[in-house]
Amino acid sequence: MSPRRPIVLFDLFGVIARHQRPGSMDEMAALSGAPADAFAAAYWACRPPYDAGRWTAPQYWTAVLRRLSLTAGPHTIEELRLTDIDSWSRVDDRMVAYVQSLRDVAEVALLSNIPADHADAFLSAQPWLRHLDHVAFSGRIHAVKPDLAAFRHCIVAMRAAPADFLFVDDRDENVRAAQAAGMDGHVFTRLDELAAVLDTWLPVR
Template sequence: MTSDRRIVLFDLFGVIARHQRPGSLKKMAARCHASTGAFTTAYWACRRPYDAGWSATAYWTAVLRWLSRPVDAATIEELRLIDIDSWSRVDPRMVAYVRSLRGVAEVALLSNIPADHAEAFLAAQPWLHELDHVAFSGRIGAAKPDPAAFRHCVVAMRAAPADFLFVDDREENVRAARAVGLNGHVFTDRDESARAIGAWLRRR
């Protein structure tokens, strides 16, 4: 079932926000007295549960144990703050574009982001509070491409899947959204995506 609603559902990192700050993994690796390669492997191997609801303490304990390093609260907190800062940058042009869409469509966000990162992002980026719905994986307990992440947005917004256009820079996430019934667009840059979004809105 469809309606006349138009909901553009954006990913955050790689679309509105920038990818991780260069050099951050090296900085965190040095804090752990580990090679950048070994740290990067541990960092990403443990990341999905963190995105889906693990606490920062559970995540960083897992990373440090993977690296056979001592686990202590001070190290965890330092790594946590470096990590949050590394993902803190936004693209001002994309923020302005997303805000401008609210005159013609409902605008929502679905991001893979740990709960403590989400709190920091909400505090630093007040424009997020203007959106019609914000879903952070660490808060909803499901991370893309898990179908549950997309179904959360459908249920929370009391909409039909076909009412959504999901915009993400990762093709696997767009495929997962389409499998649930959402429309999907793979983000490459602002201008190309603005054209695709405009075309979808005109067809509604």
């Protein structure tokens, strides 16, 4: 039996990057002219096809506004788009450093649910991502976690076996899906706990 090829596959938001900036949903609601609660419901209800790359940003925002019985011109839609991108732009610098350090002992990859235009902005702002062994964004691969197709994409793209992967995500349903695809999985809560898991999981050098 050949030795396991260690690949640590990370989620982005809630692990390496922060969740959405507090207050940004209210800001976008104000731009749209909708009440905050109704706006948030429409924002999330319309998100899956945008995350999966089936809708462009203008199509997504038009659908959100239509759900709210509102319309807006191109300028407002672009304001909403840019505010949305900015709201997801923060990273945890300690996690970024840790992820980069792992490349000395394993291959490191990323699998994130993120629209294609958000992915472009994130790559521009965080060039270290380009040095990972593989980066898979849902808006580009047209598969959204916890769909097994998202995990299979990484397996095929990296020419690896499912058992080579440890998938790290802050959402239990995504970790369960990775395990169903044959990967090991860890539900992320904090860095020190993850480091302890990896100390055990990584092969002895």
